Amino acid sequence: MSQNLQTILELQQALSQLRDAEQRLHGIPDWMRELHEEHEIRKAEIESLEAAAAEAARERRTAEAAVQDSQEKLKKYQQQINKVSTQREYGALLQEIDTVKGQISTGEEQALSSLDSAEKAQTELETLREGFREIEERYATEQTRWEAEKPGIAKQVEKLQGRIATLRQQLPRNVVAQFERILERYPSGAVAPVRIIERPGQKQREWHCAACNYRVRPQVVVEIRNGGSLIQCESCKRILYLEAAEPG
Numbered sequence: 001m002s003q004n005l006q007t008i009l010e011l012q013q014a015l016s017q018l019r020d021a022e023q024r025l026h027g028i029p030d031w032m033r034e035l036h037e038e039h040e041i042r043k044a045e046i047e048s049l050e051a052a053a054a055e056a057a058r059e060r061r062t063a064e065a066a067v068q069d070s071q072e073k074l075k076k077y078q079q080q081i082n083k084v085s086t087q088r089e090y091g092a093l094l095q096e097i098d099t100v101k102g103q104i105s106t107g108e109e110q111a112l113s114s115l116d117s118a119e120k121a122q123t124e125l126e127t128l129r130e131g132f133r134e135i136e137e138r139y140a141t142e143q144t145r146w147e148a149e150k151p152g153i154a155k156q157v158e159k160l161q162g163r164i165a166t167l168r169q170q171l172p173r174n175v176v177a178q179f180e181r182i183l184e185r186y187p188s189g190a191v192a193p194v195r196i197i198e199r200p201g202q203k204q205r206e207w208h209c210a211a212c213n214y215r216v217r218p219q220v221v222v223e224i225r226n227g228g229s230l231i232q233c234e235s236c237k238r239i240l241y242l243e244a245a246e247p248g
């Protein structure tokens with residue numbers, strides 16, 4: 001295998017490790033994921049219940065204000081009763097009074113039902129918060145542990161970045177450019193191993209690009225083994241290499 005190819009494989013490995021480390025640094029670690037998800041779900045439950053309680057309280061205030069308005073109106077109508085002079089006016093006023101009394105009773109029912117909803121939500125909230133406290137404590141503990149792990153990972157990231165810079169310097173500029181072009185197209189990796197596929201009933205061995213499965217000609221396999229220039233897969237253009245265990 002050529003020296004450049006060897007360096008490229010090391011560079012690719014370091015880049016993959018760097019990506020992993022950065023993901024670990026900025027994401028949620030696997031050992032914390034389950035609790036993180038539970039924490040998020042419970043938190044969302046509490047928040048939606050808090051919103052429901054606030055909405056019920058708002059409804060209650062609106063209903064109570066409406067009741068108060070209607071009571072004012074009722075008072076006004078009752079004062080007017082002594083001043084009406086005709087039977088028709090009297091009848092109309094009685095009807096207004098009836099309507100407003102109906103509004104008062106509806107409003108009172110609404111206020112009562114909102115109060116009931118608010119109280120229910122409040123009771124449920126207390127139960128949820130009680131249960132959440134334990135999760136929050138565990139979550140805080142795990143977060144502390146996670147924070148304690150971060151400097152180590154950050155150091156690893158720094159080390160990998162240094163190694164990547166060194167490996168890049170070891171390669172000719174055009175090779176780095178070629179590698180980066182392919183990497184841009186395939187962020188998960190610019191290299192691919194050549195694998196033998198044994199087909200039952202077929203004597204001849206076939207080589208394939210392990211990334212895209214395109215056939216690799218035996219002549220190309222020889223070229224890779226001899227370590228001349230870098231060879232790209234004819235289909236996906238990834239840089240091909242032979243795995244150490246592969247007899248080629």
Ligand SMILES: [Zn+2]
Pocket residue numbers: 192209210211212213214233234235236237238
């Ligand atoms: Zn390929």
